[in-house]
Amino acid sequence: MDPLTPGQVVLQVAALLERGRTDQARSLLKPALAADPDHTGLLLQSAWIDYLDDCYDGALSTVNQVLLADPDDESARILHFELLLQKSQYTDAEQAILGLLREYPQDPHYYARYANLMLKTMNLTKAGELAREGLKYDPENADCLTIVTICDFIEQRRGTTSHAMQQMLVNHPQSLRTLLLLVVALEERGDIRSASRVSQELVRAEPGNEHFVEMAREFRIQSHWSMLPMRPMQRWGWGASAAIWLAAVFGLRALRGVSETLAWMFTVVFVLYVIYSWTWSRILRRLL
């Protein structure tokens, strides 16, 4: 059998990477790259593998090599931007994505990528505007809809949130990203049980995804029946803690006027509740 040409290797590696098989892709690439170490297509695939394996320094060095040979390579420029974003080199990342946007001003994916950068640097208004600009060119673009939904979550615009979520549910019902956004929306509403059920669907769809597994586990713990006394804190956060503390202080004072024994019992129960609130979810994490 004839050995694969570099072009064929690039195609096969890209197909493997789409399925998340980085180890296989690396083994396939290694001999091809040894035979032709300056082939930009092979080098770029090698950089993508490093990026997917979280080896950002190696990936950046390789992608810079590719860009030196071919500064207009779109895929290399996208990867360059993503690497700068991962390495928190935000100013350089902005220059990289602006370069792409100036060349492709009607590509919604680049608006979404720029919006993501703006989200990470807390320029929330610009992030939302960029995503909405991207939606002008493709109203169903999942990347842009995701950013708009996240902006709505952050600004707690519940009405708009449901609209953006509806768009995702209508246009991308099979997308894992839609399910992920649904989990966040349910958690925001305090519906931990439903969030737990949807997160289990995510795990079923992608059992190898550590992030999904950890998230589903956390929701399972939070929705366990023994966590019911923690419900006020789950729903209203530290505001509920402050309210419970204040109620306990005044309740204790009131009980002291009635009976010292009752006040003592109340103190014990309250202290136990405090200990439970700090420790039980950690214990449950080990048990489940």
Add this chain to the structure above:
Amino acid sequence: MILSHFSHADATHLLFNMVTLFIFGPVVEQGLGPLGASDSISGILFAAIVLAPEMRISLLIDVYWRVEKGGRTMSRDSLLQPSLSNQDKPVAAPYSVQATFLTGFFGGPFGAIAIQVLNSIRLRRLTRDVPIWTALVLVTLAAIWALHQTDSGGEIRTWFTETLGDRNLRLAYRLLALSFVAVGYFLHRVEQRSTDHAGLTRPNGWGAGLACVFGGSILLVVYVLLVMGTK
């Protein structure tokens, strides 16, 4: 010519004209091109009515959006202008709500303010927040002074003691601190939520929190002793 455009009957007159220019000016400028700063306000108002009869006016919201959010919508050209610069340090994720809550709970009002100031520094918005933190420090200093130095403060202390027993003042300081934590959360809520939803890594709050707890507690005790000593 200059006088006729700069003379106003009173401050309200001037304010109204400024607000009108602020809201309708951009609409007219977009339709007719730049007009120059001294064009007649009423001319701009009527031109806006002709150019954008369906324009909705919501004064407070509009002013808020323009000042706080940098404009309701941005044109594509302005969207494609860089927002980050090499000179400015990037915004860093703030200490968590848990860290600020616990610091306020154990560190008192000064501890609560201290951790919020650290958050303002991390979020690169200290200049914007300084008036609020200064006001809260002054409120704390004045409240403690009034509690110990005035007759009505004495009456409040008596009421607290009758209602809550011996630990009343500690409770009062803690409540004040928690209300400051709430103020801080309200100020930084978008950044706090952005941090969670954008998946940014928060700093470990233990070191800063403990420093603020100790520093805040010492400051509170020293100030209370000073105030009580001057009585």
